[in-house]
Amino acid sequence: MNSPHPNKQTFTKESLKKQFRLSEFLAEKVISSVAFLSIAVIFLIFIFVFKESLPLFGFNDKAKANTEIQTTTGAAIETYGSETSTADSEPETYGAPAESLEPETYGSPTEDLNPVVEETAAAEPETYGTVTEDLNPDSASEDVVAIDEKVTGNKEGADKTWSTFFSTEWVPVSDNPRFGLIALFIGTLKVTIIAMLIAGPLAILAAVYTSCFASNRRKEIIKPIIEMLAAFPSVVIGFFAMMVLATFFQDIFGYDSRLNAFIGGVAMALAAIPIIYTISEDALSSVPKTYTEASLALGASKAQTAFSVILPAATPGIFAALLLGVGRVFGETMIALMATGNAALLSANPFESVRTFAATIGSEMAETVFGETHYSVLFFIGSLLFIFSFILNAVAEFYVKGRLIKKFQGK
Amino acid sequence: MRDIKIQVNDLSLYYGEKKALKEISMQIPANKVTALIGPSGCGKSTFLRCINRMNDLIPSVKITGELLVEGIDIYDKNVDVVNIRKKIGMVFQKSNPFPKSIYENIAYGPRINGIKDKTQLDEIVETSLRQAAIWDELKDRLGDSALGLSGGQQQRLCIARTLAVSPDIILMDEPASALDPISTSKIEELVHELKEQYTIIIVTHNMQQAARTSDHTAFFYMGELIEMGKTNTIFTKPEKKQTEDYITGRFG
Numbered sequence: 293m294n295s296p297h298p299n300k301q302t303f304t305k306e307s308l309k310k311q312f313r314l315s316e317f318l319a320e321k322v323i324s325s326v327a328f329l330s331i332a333v334i335f336l337i338f339i340f341v342f343k344e345s346l347p348l349f350g351f352n353d354k355a356k357a358n359t360e361i362q363t364t365t366g367a368a369i370e371t372y373g374s375e376t377s378t379a380d381s382e383p384e385t386y387g388a389p390a391e392s393l394e395p396e397t398y399g400s401p402t403e404d405l406n407p408v409v410e411e412t413a414a415a416e417p418e419t420y421g422t423v424t425e426d427l428n429p430d431s432a433s434e435d436v437v438a439i440d441e442k443v444t445g446n447k448e449g450a451d452k453t454w455s456t457f458f459s460t461e462w463v464p465v466s467d468n469p470r471f472g473l474i475a476l477f478i479g480t481l482k483v484t485i486i487a488m489l490i491a492g493p494l495a496i497l498a499a500v501y502t503s504c505f506a507s508n509r510r511k512e513i514i515k516p517i518i519e520m521l522a523a524f525p526s527v528v529i530g531f532f533a534m535m536v537l538a539t540f541f542q543d544i545f546g547y548d549s550r551l552n553a554f555i556g557g558v559a560m561a562l563a564a565i566p567i568i569y570t571i572s573e574d575a576l577s578s579v580p581k582t583y584t585e586a587s588l589a590l591g592a593s594k595a596q597t598a599f600s601v602i603l604p605a606a607t608p609g610i611f612a613a614l615l616l617g618v619g620r621v622f623g624e625t626m627i628a629l630m631a632t633g634n635a636a637l638l639s640a641n642p643f644e645s646v647r648t649f650a651a652t653i654g655s656e657m658a659e660t661v662f663g664e665t666h667y668s669v670l671f672f673i674g675s676l677l678f679i680f681s682f683i684l685n686a687v688a689e690f691y692v693k694g695r696l697i698k699k700f701q702g703k
Numbered sequence: 704m705r706d707i708k709i710q711v712n713d714l715s716l717y718y719g720e721k722k723a724l725k726e727i728s729m730q731i732p733a734n735k736v737t738a739l740i741g742p743s744g745c746g747k748s749t750f751l752r753c754i755n756r757m758n759d760l761i762p763s764v765k766i767t768g769e770l771l772v773e774g775i776d777i778y779d780k781n782v783d784v785v786n787i788r789k790k791i792g793m794v795f796q797k798s799n800p801f802p803k804s805i806y807e808n809i810a811y812g813p814r815i816n817g818i819k820d821k822t823q824l825d826e827i828v829e830t831s832l833r834q835a836a837i838w839d840e841l842k843d844r845l846g847d848s849a850l851g852l853s854g855g856q857q858q859r860l861c862i863a864r865t866l867a868v869s870p871d872i873i874l875m876d877e878p879a880s881a882l883d884p885i886s887t888s889k890i891e892e893l894v895h896e897l898k899e900q901y902t903i904i905i906v907t908h909n910m911q912q913a914a915r916t917s918d919h920t921a922f923f924y925m926g927e928l929i930e931m932g933k934t935n936t937i938f939t940k941p942e943k944k945q946t947e948d949y950i951t952g953r954f955g
Contacts, residue, residue: 508762582799586861589755590812590868591789600811605802 338678345672347665462636462647464656464666471669473676475636479553479646480622483632486557486642487564487621492614494561495568499610503576504584504598515573522566530630533559538631547643549633554642556632560624564617571616575609576602608691615688619681625650649673708733708872708902709754714768716749716758723749725926726768731919736894736903738917738934740910742949746926747906748796751874754904755791756784772872789816792865796877798857800849800864805841808849808860812868827867835863836893855886862893873897875905879912891916910950914938922946 459472498518502511538555545554579602587597603610628634633645634655653670660667709731716724724746731737739747749758756777758764769776777787800808809828818824828845832838837859841852849860858878865873875894879887894903894916907913913920914934921931922945930937930946941947 580799582795582797583801585757585760585793585795586799586801586864587811588760589757589788589793589795590815590864591785591787592812592815593785596815600815601801 338675341671341674341678343671345668345670345675347663347668348672460638462652464660464669469666471666472636472638473673475638476647476649476652476673478638479632479636480648480650482553482640482642482646483556483560483628483648484618484621486554487560488614488618490558491561491564491568491617491621495565495613495617496572496610498565499569499572499576500598500603503573504602505594518569519566521562522570524562526563526624526626527630529559529562530627533562533627533631545643549635549643549645551631551633551645552643553632553646556628556646556648557642559627559631560621563624563627564620567620568613568617571613572606572610575606575613578609579605611691612688615684619684622648622684623650623677623681624648625654629654649677653677706733707731708773709904710769710771710774712769712771714750714753714766714770716746716753716767717765718761719763723926724753727928729921729928729931731902731904733902734898734900735918736898736905736916737919737921738913739904739906739921739923740908740913740949741923741929743908745923747921747923748876750923751876751904751906752793754872754874755788755793757788757793759784789868790870791872791874792868792870793874794858794862794865794876794878796880798854798861798881800852800857800860802848802850804846805849805852805860806845809864809867812864816868831863831867832860834866834897835859836889836896837863853886855882855889858882858886858890859893862890862897866897870901872902872904875903877906877908880908887912910938910952922949924949 457471457473459470460475461470461472462475463470463472498514502514506514533555534551537558538550541555541558542550547554583601583605584597587601588594592601628648628651632648632651634647634651635645636647636652637644653673656666657670660670707730711727711729711731714724714727715722727750739751741747752758753766753770754772754777758766766778770778772787772791775782801811803811806828809831810824813824813827818827829838829842832841837856840856841860849857852860858881862873862878879890882890891912894905897903898918905913905916907916917934919931920934920937922929922937922941922943924945930941930943932942937946938950941950947953
């Protein structure tokens, strides 16, 4: 009988001696190294992306000094983003000479700027005259420092090197390139908000239906179908939005640009719904059945139980689901490329074309010169996306943990 | 047995094919405590859950027979299950306060019944907690999470929550089985006080508890009602052999 337990002996010091189990040790090490490897890969990707945008930072100090001298003379020259540290060390100064405060002279480079501008290879005729009007009121309100293009209250007043980032226009390829991240950011935000306004309620209500109201049979049918939406390649959703939804909604609302933030939002909602739905559904279903019973036994109807007991109890999970949905929409590239119109316009109108961060990278990365400022800026946008989704996930994680502890274990 | 609150006629319950309750017929008197005893799996909890139709939540359950509460068959098609449960409250074996504050736990029931007035809610909360003999312990921490209470306090909170919707009948499914002796005795005292105003049906595994708290006792075995009568009689001179065996601890 002792064959399955060869070590079964009397209770002696010998039998209790520490043993080295090689296979277990190896398995443990392999598993943990795989886990750490994945973390390392994520960090390496981020470091690579960030490294490529580093030239933007490398020139920072010098540029700051530069611009401070310039401001005293009244000429706020935005120097920015360059490679003093790298091989082709040619400081690039762009944007905003002092004259740009006057409406008509925007973008015309001053003499001292001319020699250093180095974008001739990709030079394009400038056709962006209209934007000067946008800039004017903002800059006029500024004091002696005269930072034009400060659209929003940009705190780092000293950091003028970056101020093209806060300009309203995205003109990366030009004699006088401007990398107005604001327009892209607002565009991304607009699409994200529209998508979440559509996807959030739909997905959560669908989740409430399947977890609180539907019979088991219906749940078994509905859940996989909605989740199947996640299997749709985003290019298919983008194509559908571009060909079908755009026309459909144009007929209804009658707006001018066929592809716009709204269409992009609708299409991205299609991509976000399965994520939000699945996670909210899990959160709702994992609310203990005892709560449901308690509520029903008090004479609450199904709807009252669902909305005043189950939904509040599942809030942390639903919150996490929404954040993941935001992350999905924020980083979605193909749908943005296909359905949003890709024009970096700054406006609050949801029916204007927009361009998102991700779509900008997707459409321009292949056409930039390696190591050039435009290239660095695109990588900087990549880092921004990375940081954003990192923050989003962190918030989701910590918020959920904090709330769960507070809600389910008491104070 | 005068003042019959609940009249059960040939009630049978099926879980799919399995017959879990077999032609139960009994009468439950008003403003008394009726204990349901029997070994695990004998159907006493199932029977209890029939009384406020909690078994409706299980899709495979089928029920035949009649269950008349004050002469009205609660399984009639025209009876609204939500209204039944407002009149027939239930306290569960495991205390299950909502993940809300103590105040909100109590106020939930009145709120879903449409009471919005703050002073009225305050009043209900206080009276319910007083009735459940837990007001003095909790009055200073009504805003705290109910999940931070001890098990016994949670269970009494659940009783208070049930009282807040002013039911006629209170069903208790082994309300003290997970509690320590002190909390148990508090719950038992509470049951004793509450029977003035409510009809209470209590399922218990604890023979002493049944003997201490109840006026009538029903013994279930294998889905059948074996015997029902005054608690004194059941515990001293049971008519059936099975009842005697169970009560004296020979099986179950």
